[in-house]
Amino acid sequence: MFTPEEFIGVITREIRKLNVKCAVAAVSGGVDSTTSAVVARLALGDKLIPVLFDTGFMRLNETSEIINNLTGLLPIRLIDVKEEFYRAMINMSDAEEKRLAFRSTFYNVLSRVVKDNDCDWVVQGTIAPDWIETTGGIKTQHNVLAQLGIETDKVYGFKLLEPLKDLYKDQVRVLARFLKIPSAVTERQPFPGPGLSIRAVGRLTMEKLEVTRWSTRIVEERLSGLGLSQWFAAVWEDNRTTSDELSKRIKDLGSGLTVDVFSIKGTGVKGDSREYGSVALVRGKLSSWSDVFNLYSRLTYGTNVTHVIYELASKGASGGYFAAIRAVVTDDYMTANVPMLSESLLSSIADELMSNKLINAVGFDVTPKPPATIEFE
Template sequence: MVDAESFIPDAKAEIVEAIGDDNAVIALSGGVDSSTAAALAYDAVGDQLTPVYVDTGLMRKGETEQIRETFEYMDSLRIVDAKDRFLDELDGVTDPEEKRHAIGEQFIREFEEVARDVDADHLVQGTIYPDRIESEGTIKSHHNVGGLPERIDFDGIVEPMADLYKDEVRDVARALDLEEIISERMPFPGPGLAVRIIGEVTEEKLGVAREANHVVEEELEAYDPWQALAAVIGKATGVKGDNRVHGWVVAVRSVESRDGMTARAQEIDWETLQRIQSRITGENESVARVVYDVTHKPPATIEYE
């Protein structure tokens, strides 16, 4: 385990050495990894750093407002509305790896545009060790590692936490006195809800996935999961009122883990599962049924794509 108190000054020194007198941008998603990296880098170089939150349209409910409130102390914070551009890039894309690469490339292009505006030469990222392991192997690419395009218009990429596991990042976040809503927040994938939608990403599916994920996170908070999520996995026949419907199937998943490399599906009581399905189907007329995923990792991954 990393010693957070000694890691922090070393990481800041690494950031200062890498950036020097130049400017940098950092990809800020609101998750614990990018938020911790942003806090480290901002403490290290101040307004030489421009934190960039890109609203991809693939985010959790209320995410943009939460980012604005949490990081308003960073005077250089930029919030970029890129929803239409990301959805255009994902139009017709169904393959999971193609999705990740399309999202990774669009992220970089958004950061490059801000970097040109602020004359930044470096990109800081919250990449952690499991991201590198999964991308360097054959499991899946991460949008900020294996999902990066070959052409990147930055002199350097700075990854101060590339050797840390998720629980170690949380220790660093706590040592930096980040708000609990950040330090204890469950993981959320960089590509966002796009990897919680099987097949093509559409505005309708995104709406279903966003609301269903909100319900799952609320209802399962007491179980303290490593990660809890809802995914739109297809369509099936159902009945609502006196009418037959061909609606969306939402899969609910909740797992326990230490570092995300392996995970065990949580045992959730029947009453809670019934409350989840009742809320998801009741609050969204286009959802026909809800299922609970009991598969561990391996053989499954935590996310669906």
């Protein structure tokens, strides 16, 4: 059984044995990195320098909200590095290329901060699912280095301290509550390190990024307070073709049902392997709303489909963007289920998203993990 008090005692003793001159803590505002920094500060005191990078891929007003949440808890320094990340990643399309480019840019920036402050260590909030998914080849988490054999002291000029690397998300939340970290942090839904850059699916452009940022705020506000583990919007070009083969698999579930396949790809996990496959869209009227939660099993089995989406609204025009509503419930983030949200609620959110002239259609992702991953990239 996980005991926060015992864990803190053990980990702070281990940190104090390291003879740290100075450590930079990379804080994102989420529960993992914040808790990691607070634990490290118990051991290191003023030798710890917590920093928050504004990568340009954060949500609307997120940097100011994070700083407000951490006031009195950590002496956070905000560093604007948007232009560096934009130069490195704008116009990239492939999911793994985006993640790798983000990681490279992130650690180049971080190593510069370490050097400027004459530090020798970096503290980060890596937890078990991060390195399990990365070493398993499912998708690269930007904060996984040592587990891949990357010697950070030789490559980046700092040693790496990961106090939470053997914990899972539910254990981290227990630890954070014990440390009296504000609920705005402990109950905050996870947000990927690369942020909106991997929710603007496919080719990354400034326009798509801003549509994703706008859509995210609506979905997060409308689905808050429902007991969900993670909920967000993803956006991509509404380019698709109809698949007669996939359409046949669901024709008995309603009238006029058609399956389209988007030109972009989405990351999934089948067996123990990563699948970078098709994203399917179901259009038409289901006989029963409950059938929406059975669509994925019909369309992912024996195919390369990783995400299945049910269309909620469409302008019927060509071009523009497609906005996907994604929501899951999970304890450990290794597996996740899709909550049985009502059609009326989702349709109402879709109508609000459709008010954006750049959005052509909206749908609800009905795929659990596995076979999908929680994120699209």
